[in-house]
Amino acid sequence: MADLKLVNIRKVYDKDVVSVKDFSLEIRDKEFLVLVGPSGCGKSTTLRMIAGLEEISGGDLFIGGKRVNDVPPKDRDIAMVFQNYALYPHMDVYNNMAFGLKLRKFKKDEIKKRVDNAAKILGLEDLLTRKPKALSGGQRQRVALGRAIVRDAEVFLMDEPLSNLDAKLRVQMRAEIQKLHRRLQTTTVYVTHDQTEAMTMATRLVVMKDGYIQQVGAPKEVYDEPNNVFVGGFIGSPAMNFLNGRLEENYFVMDDVKILVPEGKMKYLREQGYVGKEIILGVRPEDIHDEPLFLDFSPETKIKASIEVAELMGAEIILYSKVNDQDFVARVDARFSVAAGETVDLAFDLNKAHFFDKESELRIK
Amino acid sequence: MINQLRKIYSSLLVYSEGHDNLDSTYKWFVTGENEIIGIDEEELTSKDVSLLATFLLPYNINLPVPTDEERKWRNAIDSAESSAKFEIKNSYRFIYFSIKKNQIDPIVFKDAIHELFAKPVPILWGNGHEGIIIEEQTVYEDSISFEEIKDILMSDLYVKINFYIGSYKESLEDIAQYYHLLINAAKKVFIYTNKTVVTYIDAVPYLLINQIEPGLRSDIGKTVLQKYINDEETLKTIETFLQCNLNISETAKVLHMHRNSLQYRLDRFFEKTGIDIRQFHHAMTVYLALLAKK
Ligand SMILES: Nc1ncnc2c1ncn2[C@@H]1O[C@H](COP(=O)(O)OP(=O)(O)O)[C@@H](O)[C@H]1O
Numbered sequence: 168m169a170d171l172k173l174v175n176i177r178k179v180y181d182k183d184v185v186s187v188k189d190f191s192l193e194i195r196d197k198e199f200l201v202l203v204g205p206s207g208c209g210k211s212t213t214l215r216m217i218a219g220l221e222e223i224s225g226g227d228l229f230i231g232g233k234r235v236n237d238v239p240p241k242d243r244d245i246a247m248v249f250q251n252y253a254l255y256p257h258m259d260v261y262n263n264m265a266f267g268l269k270l271r272k273f274k275k276d277e278i279k280k281r282v283d284n285a286a287k288i289l290g291l292e293d294l295l296t297r298k299p300k301a302l303s304g305g306q307r308q309r310v311a312l313g314r315a316i317v318r319d320a321e322v323f324l325m326d327e328p329l330s331n332l333d334a335k336l337r338v339q340m341r342a343e344i345q346k347l348h349r350r351l352q353t354t355t356v357y358v359t360h361d362q363t364e365a366m367t368m369a370t371r372l373v374v375m376k377d378g379y380i381q382q383v384g385a386p387k388e389v390y391d392e393p394n395n396v397f398v399g400g401f402i403g404s405p406a407m408n409f410l411n412g413r414l415e416e417n418y419f420v421m422d423d424v425k426i427l428v429p430e431g432k433m434k435y436l437r438e439q440g441y442v443g444k445e446i447i448l449g450v451r452p453e454d455i456h457d458e459p460l461f462l463d464f465s466p467e468t469k470i471k472a473s474i475e476v477a478e479l480m481g482a483e484i485i486l487y488s489k490v491n492d493q494d495f496v497a498r499v500d501a502r503f504s505v506a507a508g509e510t511v512d513l514a515f516d517l518n519k520a521h522f523f524d525k526e527s528e529l530r531i532k
Numbered sequence: 533m534i535n536q537l538r539k540i541y542s543s544l545l546v547y548s549e550g551h552d553n554l555d556s557t558y559k560w561f562v563t564g565e566n567e568i569i570g571i572d573e574e575e576l577t578s579k580d581v582s583l584l585a586t587f588l589l590p591y592n593i594n595l596p597v598p599t600d601e602e603r604k605w606r607n608a609i610d611s612a613e614s615s616a617k618f619e620i621k622n623s624y625r626f627i628y629f630s631i632k633k634n635q636i637d638p639i640v641f642k643d644a645i646h647e648l649f650a651k652p653v654p655i656l657w658g659n660g661h662e663g664i665i666i667e668e669q670t671v672y673e674d675s676i677s678f679e680e681i682k683d684i685l686m687s688d689l690y691v692k693i694n695f696y697i698g699s700y701k702e703s704l705e706d707i708a709q710y711y712h713l714l715i716n717a718a719k720k721v722f723i724y725t726n727k728t729v730v731t732y733i734d735a736v737p738y739l740l741i742n743q744i745e746p747g748l749r750s751d752i753g754k755t756v757l758q759k760y761i762n763d764e765e766t767l768k769t770i771e772t773f774l775q776c777n778l779n780i781s782e783t784a785k786v787l788h789m790h791r792n793s794l795q796y797r798l799d800r801f802f803e804k805t806g807i808d809i810r811q812f813h814h815a816m817t818v819y820l821a822l823l824a825k826k
């Protein structure tokens with residue numbers, strides 16, 4: 168049982184590089200929390216402060232209710248997996264898993280108990296006498312996880328553990344790690360720059376940028392209700408489209424293109440004084456439609472789009488086009504074939520769209 | 533606090549950090565201010581030691597006893613006599629390591645390092661948290677990189693380690709110079725990069741900049757970067773562009789920025805400074821200026 172609490176955590180590296188700024192978060196017991204954001208936003212720094220590998224410049228860190236700012240890493244009851252994680256090349260699987268415990272002077276029979284248990288969980292029982300070079304990529308990764316499991320720790324910390332794997336193995340290992348988490352229920356903090364990984368694995372995710380938390384929430388929550396332009400654009404692939412225009416009574420206007428804004432949205436935009444102002448419309452590629460039925464029902468959110476590129480992805484086609492000289496991307500069903508060079512009707516589902524303040528880039532709600 | 537403790541323990545000694553050869557008949561602790569204090573074991577009961585450990589960090593001074601191999605190397609470095617030299621079979625290189633102070637028991641570190649190589653590698657300790665690993669050049673198919681070693685040790689030993697990897701040498705000639713230059717360089721390079729594994733090749737620009745006298749150094753930063761000297765956002769963009777080998781798409785991806793916005797930002801930089809960062813020699817100048825600024 169361990170929950171984590173970070174209160175106004177800050178990290179300043181020597182000189183005055185502030186990498187993490189005022190980071191406050193409660194991580195619940197048994198949670199699989201993912202820190203996600205572009206490179207350099209402070210994910211690893213945050214994780215290493217939790218681990219104790221990096222000093223905390225300001226704020227308080229609690230693990231299981233106990234303040235641990237000054238507790239050395241080895242006494243924090245954590246287990247860690249990192250990106251360049253490898254196995255000891257000259258040891259067999261059993262000893263690879265046992266070694267960390269040997270270094271910490273565990274008794275032989277305790278080590279055996281733990282290694283056998285981890286091997287069972289990971290399906291490695293038949294491989295215990297193999298050397299790393301006789302293992303497949305997936306098996307090696309499982310041994311790496313096994314080395315963390317035998318620690319029997321309260322908290323797992325993982326920093327981009329799958330980044331060095333090829334795409335196929337990465338997908339396989341995502342599932343493996345999730346399965347493991349369901350079984351062990353160990354509180355986990357997982358760092359990745361890959362939003363797909365974050366979306367598929369997290370019970371909750373924390374989107375970071377420039378050392379600040381941008382948003383915390385369940386994947387679907389963050390996807391459906393992004394706090395700001397950055398989060399909207401970062402989470403989701405292809406990314407959310409952002410169109411600059413002006414709000415008029417009942418319409419979002421880009422020069423000669425007018426798109427009807429539903430009354431539900433118009434109401435709060437009007438109340439907050441956005442009528443007559445420049446504003447950003449955010450709409451996800453899948454909320455732009457080409458099905459005849461949808462087009463028929465949406466005469467006033469319909470535009471003529473000349474398709475620049477059409478990428479067939481199997482069941483879907485990704486269309487690249489422009490409206491009012493601004494790029495946008497639509498993801499439509501491949502039933503209706505569309506090719507580059509054609510001009511087609513597309514309609515925006517404004518009920519699912521968002522508006523953002525032009526200055527602050529915050530979502531208007 | 534130290535004065536109060538001294539009233540209780542008359543043998544108390546205080547050292548600032550970096551002091552080697554601590555007396556092993558003393559118990560050593562690290563204070564919150566990173567001072568190392570020692571008290572004669574004669575003066576301490578085991579209860580005292582536990583009590584002190586509640587507010588001071590016990591400091592482990594036990595270095596592994598040097599092996600014959602390690603003594604041989606140490607002797608070759610320290611002694612001017614040619615008789616101190618010995619036959620070597622393969623090329624070798626020195627790898628400097630430094631661990632955060634007091635995060636590790638050197639004996640445990642040695643055990644872990646030995647398991648990572650085909651045979652035990654000599655380790656020359658400078659003090660309890662830094663030293664040199666001597667690695668022979670061999671071609672084992674299952675050898676692993678120092679990037680990997682760093683991550684393995686971080687998980688297994690809960691330590692953050694920096695490695696500075698020297699060039700290969702074929703003989704013991706000038707070994708003392710090699711050793712001292714390597715240690716000197718290692719202590720400087722980590723100012724300029726936040727990578728934890730740095731090779732002597734990576735380090736060349738850092739060392740060049742470090743040699744320049746401070747006035748000229750800050751002048752280079754200012755004259756090249758001009759009005760951008762405090763524009764952290766643009767400088768970060770440029771730095772990333774350089775790290776991505778001047779590849780626009782790659783940079784845009786890493787920064788999570790639109791290609792066009794990136795192009796625009798670089799164009800602006802060109803307009804304002806006359807520096808076209810897409811060209812190698814301009815890129816190199818800006819790179820040095822960025823280092824000079826650190
Ligand atoms: N050891 C260090 N010294 C100085 N700056 C650092 C160090 N490590 C990271 N940084 C800086 O802190 C910021 C956050 O880095 P990091 O936590 O590694 O980001 P992420 O893991 O999200 O890519 C970056 O600007 C990086 O350059």
Ligand SMILES: [Mg+2]
Nearest residue numbers: 207210211212
């Ligand atoms: Mg990172």
